[in-house]
Amino acid sequence: MSRIEKAMEKxxxxxxxxxxSAARPRGVDVPQPAAxxxxxxPATQEFRAPVSPRYGTLAPDSPYLVSLKDPHCPAAEExxxxxxxxxxxxxxxxxxxxxxxxxxxxxxGKSLTAINLAVxxxxxxxxxxxxxxxxxxxxxVHRYFNVEQGAGLAEILAGxxxxxxxxxxxxxxxxxxxxxxxxxxxxxxxFGSQRSRGVLAELKNRYPDRYIILDSxxxxxxxxxxxxxxxxxxxxxxxxxxxxxxTNVREALDALKSSPLLGIVYNxxxxxxxxxxxxxxxxxxxxxxxxxxxxx
Amino acid sequence: xxxxxxxxxxxxxxxxxxxxxxFVVWALAIMTAVFLLSFILPRKYEATSTxxxxxxxxxxxxxxxxxxxxxxxxxxxxTYEITSRTLLTKVADxxxxxxxxxxxxxxxxxxxxxxxxxxxxxxxxxxxxSYTDKNPKLARDYVNTLxxxxxxxxxxxxxxxxYGATQFLSEQIKAxxxxxxxxxxxxxSYKREKGGVISxxxxxxxxxxxxxxxxxxxxxLKRRQLEGMRQVTRKGSDPLQLxxxxxxxxxxxxxxxxxxxxxxxxxxxxxxxxxxxxxxLRKGGEVLSLDPQELARIDAEIGALKVSEEGLKRYIASNxxxxxxxxxxxxxxxxxxxxxxxxxxxxxxxxxxxxxxxVSKQMEVQDKSTTFRIVDPALxxxxxxxxxxxxxxxxxxxxxxxxxxALLVLADQLDPSVxxxxxxxxxxxxxxxxxxxxRDPLGxxxxxxxxxxxxxxxxxxxxxxxxxxxMEALDMPHMDRLLDSVYAFKTETVxxxxx
Numbered sequence: 001m002s003r004i005e006k007a008m009e010k011x012x013x014x015x016x017x018x019x020x021s022a023a024r025p026r027g028v029d030v031p032q033p034a035a036x037x038x039x040x041x042p043a044t045q046e047f048r049a050p051v052s053p054r055y056g057t058l059a060p061d062s063p064y065l066v067s068l069k070d071p072h073c074p075a076a077e078e079x080x081x082x083x084x085x086x087x088x089x090x091x092x093x094x095x096x097x098x099x100x101x102x103x104x105x106x107x108x109g110k111s112l113t114a115i116n117l118a119v120x121x122x123x124x125x126x127x128x129x130x131x132x133x134x135x136x137x138x139x140x141v142h143r144y145f146n147v148e149q150g151a152g153l154a155e156i157l158a159g160x161x162x163x164x165x166x167x168x169x170x171x172x173x174x175x176x177x178x179x180x181x182x183x184x185x186x187x188x189x190x191f192g193s194q195r196s197r198g199v200l201a202e203l204k205n206r207y208p209d210r211y212i213i214l215d216s217x218x219x220x221x222x223x224x225x226x227x228x229x230x231x232x233x234x235x236x237x238x239x240x241x242x243x244x245x246x247t248n249v250r251e252a253l254d255a256l257k258s259s260p261l262l263g264i265v266y267n268x269x270x271x272x273x274x275x276x277x278x279x280x281x282x283x284x285x286x287x288x289x290x291x292x293x294x295x296x
Numbered sequence: 297x298x299x300x301x302x303x304x305x306x307x308x309x310x311x312x313x314x315x316x317x318x319f320v321v322w323a324l325a326i327m328t329a330v331f332l333l334s335f336i337l338p339r340k341y342e343a344t345s346t347x348x349x350x351x352x353x354x355x356x357x358x359x360x361x362x363x364x365x366x367x368x369x370x371x372x373x374x375t376y377e378i379t380s381r382t383l384l385t386k387v388a389d390x391x392x393x394x395x396x397x398x399x400x401x402x403x404x405x406x407x408x409x410x411x412x413x414x415x416x417x418x419x420x421x422x423x424x425x426s427y428t429d430k431n432p433k434l435a436r437d438y439v440n441t442l443x444x445x446x447x448x449x450x451x452x453x454x455x456x457x458x459y460g461a462t463q464f465l466s467e468q469i470k471a472x473x474x475x476x477x478x479x480x481x482x483x484x485s486y487k488r489e490k491g492g493v494i495s496x497x498x499x500x501x502x503x504x505x506x507x508x509x510x511x512x513x514x515x516x517l518k519r520r521q522l523e524g525m526r527q528v529t530r531k532g533s534d535p536l537q538l539x540x541x542x543x544x545x546x547x548x549x550x551x552x553x554x555x556x557x558x559x560x561x562x563x564x565x566x567x568x569x570x571x572x573x574x575x576x577l578r579k580g581g582e583v584l585s586l587d588p589q590e591l592a593r594i595d596a597e598i599g600a601l602k603v604s605e606e607g608l609k610r611y612i613a614s615n616x617x618x619x620x621x622x623x624x625x626x627x628x629x630x631x632x633x634x635x636x637x638x639x640x641x642x643x644x645x646x647x648x649x650x651x652x653x654x655v656s657k658q659m660e661v662q663d664k665s666t667t668f669r670i671v672d673p674a675l676x677x678x679x680x681x682x683x684x685x686x687x688x689x690x691x692x693x694x695x696x697x698x699x700x701x702a703l704l705v706l707a708d709q710l711d712p713s714v715x716x717x718x719x720x721x722x723x724x725x726x727x728x729x730x731x732x733x734x735r736d737p738l739g740x741x742x743x744x745x746x747x748x749x750x751x752x753x754x755x756x757x758x759x760x761x762x763x764x765x766x767m768e769a770l771d772m773p774h775m776d777r778l779l780d781s782v783y784a785f786k787t788e789t790v791x792x793x794x795x
Binding site: 062063064066073074075078079081082085086109112113236237239240241242243244245246247249250253261262263264265266267268269270271 | 716727729734
């Protein structure tokens with residue numbers, strides 16, 4: 001990456017930040033249940049994607065959201081590949097639309113994989129996507145989307161709010177999110193409850209063409225991932241290079257043996273810079289650097 | 297092969313780029329440890345003395361006359377000689393190193409001395425003796441004492457050798473002289489004994505024998521003649537006999553001319569008969585009618601001849617015997633003479649050598665042959681020879697880099713985490729996507745800043761560390777002084793605590 005490119009990127013970045021702070025309402029620190037909002041957005045901006053009246057178009061700025069920020073980079077390309085594989089695997093006789101993303105230990109990039117996958121899916125015109133932050137212990141989806149924590153999955157499971165109240169349209173394609181909500185002491189029990197199954201079934205079946213992507217806690221640390229894995233249609237297992245030990249991976253996979261494991265997403269792979277395979281992507285990525293890499 | 301090498305190389309390169317900060321820090325840590333070690337290691341000082349083995353001009357001049365101990369041999373055993381137990385013990389004693397130490401401690405001491413003493417021969421006649429010790433003063437004194445003692449010992453031993461040789465030769469000469477005299481005496485006595493025999497000329501003797509033989513024949517002949525004459529003389533003196541002889545003669549003459557019936561012959565025959573008759577009649581007592589004087593003379597002559605004949609016979613016999621005994625006598629003498637000659641030869645040689653050895657002895661006594669000259673006496677070493685800090689530090693720098701890299705590789709080997717997609721594939725599940733590491737410009741900038749800071753600090757630290765090897769290279773003893781004062785302070789404190 002040349003110096004000029006860096007400078008440009010930085011400038012774009014700063015500009016975006018300025019926009020964000022301007023766009024977002026001040027004093028968002030008070031998390032309170034939002035007023036009932038219908039899921040399809042009333043106000044459409046230049047796209048038909050719904051926009052939440054409270055949050056507007058969400059503007060994630062994490063550079064790790066490659067599907068959004070740098071859609072031509074090799075990583076984004078890989079997510080697209082993952083998406084098409086996943087679509088192929090899930091659209092058969094029955095639409096297996098609930099997918100859990102988990103890993104053996106924390107920090108392997110579950111949330112980012114879930115988000116990137118969700119964004120990638122949402123950018124396709126065929127699918128609406130609902131990203132649910134099911135990691136009640138260390139929720140992170142809201143951070144990536146730059147929204148404050150508010151009523152979310154925890155509240156739904158506790159029966160305090162309706163599902164519809166918690167869904168936030170992002171303005172990114174047909175992607176909506178449900179945050180984790182307030183922190184609770186016993187997520188595992190909550191997920192094991194009958195209510196949890198009901199909620200999941202409701203989410204699954206409300207829109208038959210909607211993908212539900214659940215970002216969960218790691219398998220080895222907590223029990224809820226295993227519980228959830230039994231309730232979804234497919235499980236994506238994230239392995240990050242040089243993080244989890246081989247034993248960890250093996251144990252986690254053992255724990256998920258009875259779940260519908262779709263496959264493994266190998267994250268943060270070391271890529272040989274001189275490998276010709278990615279040269280094409282890099283070049284095309286660089287060409288498009290002039291336009292802001294922000295997704296619509 | 298090429299492929300695998302390339303991938304290996306890439307693997308290590310990636311490992312290095314991924315952990316470059318750690319690599320630098322570890323390398324610096326190892327370097328620091330080695331640097332510290334180089335200062336902590338006990339300092340050892342080396343004192344060296346150079347000795348020249350001088351060959352004197354006189355040596356060349358008297359070459360062949362004198363016999364000097366061979367230098368080549370001396371040099372070849374030099375190392376052993378110098379590190380010999382006896383010599384080292386002597387040196388240790390003279391330096392009071394053995395003072396108040398037990399037998400076993402002395403053993404250890406001597407062994408240490410042997411280990412730390414080094415003898416190197418250069419150019420055949422130049423050698424250096426060096427010794428390393430913690431105490432520079434001791435090292436110097438030890439080397440000087442060792443060299444001095446060795447040279448003294450060497451000189452005295454050479455002298456002793458020369459003396460010994462001379463003495464030995466003298467003794468041998470004495471013994472051989474005695475033998476020679478004895479042999480001479482033997483020869484002389486033999487000569488005395490058989491002198492006559494030996495000096496006789498065989499040919500002459502033979503001639504003499506021959507002539508004596510001749511003489512003997514002559515004498516015999518003469519005697520026979522005389523004996524014959526005696527007979528004749530007796531007959532001649534008798535007239536009848538004479539008549540008979542004359543008649544006989546007449547008869548013989550007549551018989552030549554005449555036959556037996558010639559009258560005259562018959563007459564003569566008758567006469568002879570009558571004479572013979574007369575002679576027969578006259579037998580008994582009438583014989584002495586011969587000339588007795590003449591007879592006695594002849595007899596005496598015959599007797600004398602017989603005596604001289606006997607004498608000659610004896611002479612011949614004895615001479616013959618003599619002739620036979622000559623070779624034996626001569627052989628005996630020759631044997632004795634050979635014996636004597638041999639003794640004499642050895643004696644002469646010994647005598648000549650004795651002269652040489654006398655000169656050698658004088659040379660040794662006056663130190664005129666090869667001498668050891670101390671070209672360079674050991675000086676008080678100022679700079680420790682060991683540890684070679686500069687070398688150690690440079691090694692530390694190289695070793696730090698290599699060791700750090702080795703540590704990285706080791707850590708990587710020990711890291712049980714998943715490192716390759718292939719590992720995950722082994723689980724049997726399909727790998728749906730391999731997502732390359734995503735770069736975060738901000739985070740990368742931060743980490744770049746961090747690594748830049750680390751590198752800058754490391755570079756600074758490294759430059760700071762470089763001061764030490766530079767100081768060593770420039771022979772600046774500040775660190776030694778500092779260490780000395782630290783040690784002094786420590787011992788002082790320890791002493792104070794103890795008392």
